Amino acid sequence: MKREDGNIGLESKDESILKREFPRRTFLKGSAAAVVVAGASTAVSGGIMTALTPNTANAATSVDEHTAQTVCQVNGCNGCSLEVLVRDGNVVRTKARNIPREGDLNRICARGASWAHQVVSPKRIKYPMKRAGERGEDKWEQITWDEAIATICAKIKEYQAKYGKNSVACMDDGTMMYNVRWSYTRLKNIAELCHVNKTTDMAYAQSAFLNVSEYFFMGANHYENVLRNLKTFIAWGSNVIEAWPQTWKFIADAIEHNGAKLVVVDPNYNTMASKATLHVRVRPGTDGALAMAMIRYLDEQKQTADSYLQERTVAPFLVKGDGRFMRKSDLQTLADPKMDDYVVWDRKTNAYGFASEVKDPEIRKGTFEVGGHKVMTAYDKLLERVAPFTLKQAAEICDVPEATIKEFAELLATNGPAEVLEGFSVDHYVNGYGSLTAVNSLRMVTGMIGMPIISLYPTADGFSAAEANYPKMSGQIAPFMFKDLLETGKYEMPGKTLEQQLKAWLIFGGNPVAQQPDHNYMVECIKKFDFVAAANVEFCESTKYADILLPVCTSLELSDIAVASSCLMYAEQVITPRFESKPDFEICKLIAQELGLGEWFNFDFDHVLSAIIDTPQLKGQGLTLERLKQEKTIALATPTLKQAATATGRLQFYLETYVPFAYFGQTFDMEKIRLPYWEPPNEAWPVTAGGYEKNPLADKYPLYYYTGPRRFRVHTSMGNVPMLRELEGTEPLVRMNPEDAAKRGIKEGDHVRIFNDRGHVVAKAVFSAGVRPGMVDMDRGWQENQTISGHYNDLTSMTRDWATANNAFYDALCEVEKA
Incomplete structure (x- = not known):
C-alpha cells in the first residue's frame, strides 16, 4: 500500500520569487506580480514563461483557457466575488469581479488572491487514509473510499447500538459554504448524531439577535450604503483594515467624501486607530x-x-x-389571546394604555402601581442598571480620561447618523455578553440603528420546506464537556447533570484541536476518543489525531451559492476535483447509504442548491437555480420591515425571557442577564480599579494575553499558503511594548517564551509602542509544528459564563521571558 506523509511543518528552504527584495515604493506592485507568477508556476507544468504566454502566441500550441465566477467564502470575511482564470484545467489567477450593484468593484484581499496556491497545496489530503502509527504520529496508509466509508459507518453503528445514539459526536463548523452546512446538518439529523457546539462567538451572536434581531455588517443588508452615509463610524473592538479589508473602502469613502469621523475603541494603537479622529484606548x-x-x-x-x-x-x-412585561391580560380578560398588547403609561391621559395605541408613552417614571402591580418602565430599569457607572467610575475602570468619554458620548449624540461595528474582541471575555448588550443599548439610546431590513439568508438547515417529519440530532455538547464525559460519562453543570457515553468524534472540516481554547486540554481529549474520523482539505492538527481521513474538495472544485454585497451569487465549479477528493455532499451521501439511510440523500447536487434558495423571501423575487446559473449574480431587493424580528417586535435592551444559544439545560442568573451588565473579566484583571480588586494571579502573571486578527490568514486557514506565509513571515511573532520588554531584558528579535499555568508558546519578539503597556499581542493561527515550542492556544482557557457558554479567548494572563 502507498504511504503518505502528513507533515505540515515549516519548509526548510524556499527559493521562490517572493524571496527577492523589492524597493519600498514598488513592494505592492511586486507582490501582486508575484501572486500571478507563483500561481501560474505551481499550477502549470512547463515553467513560468509557458504558463504566462498568451494562447495566441503559438498557433501550434493548443491551450484551453477560460474564466469562471466563484465566491471566496472564507470564515470571517464577506464573500467576495472572484473571476478565476483557468488554463488547461489549472487555476492561474483570481481577481475581483464586478457585481451589479451601483457599479462597485467587489474587492478581494491577499487571501482571495492566493487560491492558485491553495488548490495545489502540498499539504492537501489526496486520498482516503487510515492511521498507520500511534494516534498523533501523523503516519498514514492509503485506502479506498469504500474501505474508509465502511470503517466509519461500522463504528457509528457499533457505538450507537451499544452506548446510545449520542455516543457519536459530530462537528462541522469549518466552513462558510452553504452546501456544506446544508449537507452535514441533514446527515447529523438523519443519523441522530450528537452535535458539538464549538461555542465560539456565542456572546456576539446572542447580543446581535436578541437585542437588535440580526448581524448588521455581515454583508447581507446594503451595509455599504449605510457606511457611505455615516457622519460618525465607531469601530468597537474591530480592526476592519486587518480582519475585513473589503469593508474598509466604504468607511474610507465616508471619511474622505462625507467628512465622517472615525472613533476606534481598542486597547492598542493599531492600523485602524491610526486613521481615527478619536482613539478610545480602553483597558481590555x-x-x-x-x-x-x-x-x-x-x-x-x-x-x-x-x-x-x-x-x-x-x-x-x-x-x-x-x-x-405587563400585558393587557394582566388587567382584563381577552376575547382573543393574540391581542395581548404590551402596557405602557400614556403621558397625555396620565393613565395606562397599550403600546399599539399610545403615541406619547412615558419612559421615565420611577416605581409606581398599575392594576395592583408595582411596575417600572424598561428604560427606568436600564437607568437603574447603569446608575453606578459615573464618568469618574468609568474612567478608573477603563483607564480612559473623563474628557475622552464625554467627547465620545457627545459625538454620538450630535454628529449623526452614527453606527457601531462591534467586533469579536469584546466577545472574547467571560463578561463579553454583558458588554456587547451595553454597546447595543448605547446604540438604542442614541437612536443609531436604522429600520430593520429583511435578511435574505439562504437556508442551511438541511431540509426543504416540504420535509416536516425527519429524525433529529440526539443532542448537543461542547468541547469543554469532553474530558468529563470521556472519563466518567457525566458532566456537572449548574442545575443539571448530563449523562452521556462519548466514544467517537466525526470532525467534518475545521481544526478544533488548534482553534478551541486550552490546546493542551483538546489534545488530551482527542486522544481519549475510541474513534476519530476527519474530513478536510489539508492536513492539520485535528487530522493528526484521526483514525480515518477523508480528502475534501476546495471551494473551487464544486459549485455553491452565496449572499454577499446584497447579491445572490452562483459560485461555479472552477476546476475538477484534485486527486481523490470529493465534495462534502458526496461524503454525506456515501455515509447515509452505508448506514442504511440512503433514502434521505436520494437526489443530486442541484437539489441541494435548489433547497438552499427555497425560502419565501428568495422565491418571492422569482429566484430559481436555473435563473441563477444563467445570470450568475443577481442584485437583491431587500425591503425594510415595519418592526424588528425580535420577541417583542422592537429593539430590546431589556429581555423578558432568555434562552442561551448554546443551551445544555444549565441554569443561570436570569435577573442579571435581562439587562446589560459589567463585571471584571474572569482572569484578565491584573489591576485594582474602580473598586474592583485585582486578580491575585496577576502577581505571578501580570500581562494581558491577546491574539489579534491577522491580515494574511483566517485562524489556521491559509496557514500553509507559501505566498501568504512570505508576506506575514515564516514564524509566529509576539508584539510587545518596548517598556515591558526592557523590564524583562528582552531585545527585539529575541525568541521569548510566553507562558502561564496552562501552557506556553515560543515566538519571536517584535516591538511596537502601539501595543498597550502590560499587554502582549501574540500571532494566532500558527499550528503546533509551525512553532519552536508550544502553541498560541496553550495559554487560553475553557472558562465560561453559563448564561452564554462562550469561548473567552482573551480572558487570560501571562508572563514573558527570554527563551
Missing part, C-alpha cells in the same frame, strides 16, 4: 463599563433619542416585579 475587557457610563451621562445631559426610544425600543414597556 472594560468595554461594557464604558458604554454604560455613556448611557448614564447622555441621559443626565438630556441628549438621548427619546422619541426613538418610545417608538422603536422596549423603553416604555412596563416591567412587573417578576421581571416580565
Whole structure:
C-alpha cells in the first residue's frame, strides 16, 4: 500500500520569487506580480514563461483557457466575488469581479488572491487514509473510499447500538459554504448524531439577535450604503483594515467624501486607530463599563433619542416585579389571546394604555402601581442598571480620561447618523455578553440603528420546506464537556447533570484541536476518543489525531451559492476535483447509504442548491437555480420591515425571557442577564480599579494575553499558503511594548517564551509602542509544528459564563521571558 506523509511543518528552504527584495515604493506592485507568477508556476507544468504566454502566441500550441465566477467564502470575511482564470484545467489567477450593484468593484484581499496556491497545496489530503502509527504520529496508509466509508459507518453503528445514539459526536463548523452546512446538518439529523457546539462567538451572536434581531455588517443588508452615509463610524473592538479589508473602502469613502469621523475603541494603537479622529484606548475587557457610563451621562445631559426610544425600543414597556412585561391580560380578560398588547403609561391621559395605541408613552417614571402591580418602565430599569457607572467610575475602570468619554458620548449624540461595528474582541471575555448588550443599548439610546431590513439568508438547515417529519440530532455538547464525559460519562453543570457515553468524534472540516481554547486540554481529549474520523482539505492538527481521513474538495472544485454585497451569487465549479477528493455532499451521501439511510440523500447536487434558495423571501423575487446559473449574480431587493424580528417586535435592551444559544439545560442568573451588565473579566484583571480588586494571579502573571486578527490568514486557514506565509513571515511573532520588554531584558528579535499555568508558546519578539503597556499581542493561527515550542492556544482557557457558554479567548494572563 502507498504511504503518505502528513507533515505540515515549516519548509526548510524556499527559493521562490517572493524571496527577492523589492524597493519600498514598488513592494505592492511586486507582490501582486508575484501572486500571478507563483500561481501560474505551481499550477502549470512547463515553467513560468509557458504558463504566462498568451494562447495566441503559438498557433501550434493548443491551450484551453477560460474564466469562471466563484465566491471566496472564507470564515470571517464577506464573500467576495472572484473571476478565476483557468488554463488547461489549472487555476492561474483570481481577481475581483464586478457585481451589479451601483457599479462597485467587489474587492478581494491577499487571501482571495492566493487560491492558485491553495488548490495545489502540498499539504492537501489526496486520498482516503487510515492511521498507520500511534494516534498523533501523523503516519498514514492509503485506502479506498469504500474501505474508509465502511470503517466509519461500522463504528457509528457499533457505538450507537451499544452506548446510545449520542455516543457519536459530530462537528462541522469549518466552513462558510452553504452546501456544506446544508449537507452535514441533514446527515447529523438523519443519523441522530450528537452535535458539538464549538461555542465560539456565542456572546456576539446572542447580543446581535436578541437585542437588535440580526448581524448588521455581515454583508447581507446594503451595509455599504449605510457606511457611505455615516457622519460618525465607531469601530468597537474591530480592526476592519486587518480582519475585513473589503469593508474598509466604504468607511474610507465616508471619511474622505462625507467628512465622517472615525472613533476606534481598542486597547492598542493599531492600523485602524491610526486613521481615527478619536482613539478610545480602553483597558481590555472594560468595554461594557464604558458604554454604560455613556448611557448614564447622555441621559443626565438630556441628549438621548427619546422619541426613538418610545417608538422603536422596549423603553416604555412596563416591567412587573417578576421581571416580565405587563400585558393587557394582566388587567382584563381577552376575547382573543393574540391581542395581548404590551402596557405602557400614556403621558397625555396620565393613565395606562397599550403600546399599539399610545403615541406619547412615558419612559421615565420611577416605581409606581398599575392594576395592583408595582411596575417600572424598561428604560427606568436600564437607568437603574447603569446608575453606578459615573464618568469618574468609568474612567478608573477603563483607564480612559473623563474628557475622552464625554467627547465620545457627545459625538454620538450630535454628529449623526452614527453606527457601531462591534467586533469579536469584546466577545472574547467571560463578561463579553454583558458588554456587547451595553454597546447595543448605547446604540438604542442614541437612536443609531436604522429600520430593520429583511435578511435574505439562504437556508442551511438541511431540509426543504416540504420535509416536516425527519429524525433529529440526539443532542448537543461542547468541547469543554469532553474530558468529563470521556472519563466518567457525566458532566456537572449548574442545575443539571448530563449523562452521556462519548466514544467517537466525526470532525467534518475545521481544526478544533488548534482553534478551541486550552490546546493542551483538546489534545488530551482527542486522544481519549475510541474513534476519530476527519474530513478536510489539508492536513492539520485535528487530522493528526484521526483514525480515518477523508480528502475534501476546495471551494473551487464544486459549485455553491452565496449572499454577499446584497447579491445572490452562483459560485461555479472552477476546476475538477484534485486527486481523490470529493465534495462534502458526496461524503454525506456515501455515509447515509452505508448506514442504511440512503433514502434521505436520494437526489443530486442541484437539489441541494435548489433547497438552499427555497425560502419565501428568495422565491418571492422569482429566484430559481436555473435563473441563477444563467445570470450568475443577481442584485437583491431587500425591503425594510415595519418592526424588528425580535420577541417583542422592537429593539430590546431589556429581555423578558432568555434562552442561551448554546443551551445544555444549565441554569443561570436570569435577573442579571435581562439587562446589560459589567463585571471584571474572569482572569484578565491584573489591576485594582474602580473598586474592583485585582486578580491575585496577576502577581505571578501580570500581562494581558491577546491574539489579534491577522491580515494574511483566517485562524489556521491559509496557514500553509507559501505566498501568504512570505508576506506575514515564516514564524509566529509576539508584539510587545518596548517598556515591558526592557523590564524583562528582552531585545527585539529575541525568541521569548510566553507562558502561564496552562501552557506556553515560543515566538519571536517584535516591538511596537502601539501595543498597550502590560499587554502582549501574540500571532494566532500558527499550528503546533509551525512553532519552536508550544502553541498560541496553550495559554487560553475553557472558562465560561453559563448564561452564554462562550469561548473567552482573551480572558487570560501571562508572563514573558527570554527563551
